[in-house]
Amino acid sequence: MNIEGKNAVGEALRAGTTIDVLLVEKGTNHPLVAQARAAGIKIQFVDRSVLERESVSKRHQGFIARATEFDYCEVEDILAESKRRGEDAFVVILDGIEDPHNLGSILRVCECAGVHGVIIPKNRAASVNDTAVRTSAGASQYVKVARVANLSNAIATLKKAGLWVFCADMDGREITEFNLKGPLALVIGGEDRGVSRLVKENCDGAVSIKMKGKINSLNASVACGVAVFEALRQRG
Incomplete structure (x- = not known):
């Protein structure tokens, strides 16, 4: 997996991500080079044409880190993370997000809001690939992500652990009317279809976002x- 760009590579170094080799444009004198050397990471200075060929995003800024594939966790690891922080569990479930740019942006949002982990399905959904990692602006190095075969089973596990599960749906009650304090999971649906019927049936309720346009x-x-920061506002 490639991690591209100064910010993403910098966050990977700070997070201790396993990097096999760091490709750096020849002639570059940047603090990231010293950080990588201090971490014992192999550095290769290459022509810009090599970086252009290796880059997926074409916005590498002279840095591409070849890292091990993304290390997914288990749902139980997310719950354990909330206990480690001494906080009520706060989880986001993604039902059919297929665009890795959206996935990366969501990981960034979740990291900023203090979400303990994100759950994604294995099938018919984006994985944490090079594009998602770059779009997350480093957040993918800090947010736990569980990739599961069955979202309904994952929801059952969360409910057994005491979490309330709400999905985002246009027909739901306005989100500000809900008490989002305490152990909580929010389900966000895919770009085209929204939350699937089966997942919706397993939720405790549906929340909506007020629209005026x-x-x-x-x-x-x-x-x-919007949803996670409303929850954060209530949770303090």
């Missing part, structure tokens, strides 16, 4: 941001 839906990452 002519367009009645938000991008998934924006909707996630």
Whole structure:
């Protein structure tokens, strides 16, 4: 997996991500080079043409780190993280987010809001790939992500642990009417289909975001941001 760009590579170094080799544009004199050397990471100075060929985003800024594949966790690890912090569990579940840019943006939102972990499905959904890592601006190095075969089973596990589970849905009650304090999971649906029927049936309720314009839906990452920061506002 490639990690591209100064910010993403810098966060990977700070988080202790396993990096096999760091490709750096020839002639570059940047603190990241010294940080990588101090961490014992192999550095290769290469022509810009090599970086252009290796880059997925084409916005590498002269740095591409070749890292091990993303290390997913288990749902139980997310719950353990909330206990480690001494906080009520705060989880985001993504139901069918297929665009890795949206996934990366959501990881960034969740990290900023103090979410303990994100749960994604293994099938018909974006994985934490190079694009998601770059879009997350380093957040993917800090947010726990569980990749599960069945979201309904994951929801059952969360409920057994005492979490309330609410999905974002246009037909739900306005989110500000809900008490979002305490152990909580928020489900965000895919870009086109929203939250699937089966997942919705397993939720404790549905929340909506107040709209005033002519367009009645938000991008998934924006909707996630509104929802998690409303929860954060209530939780203090």
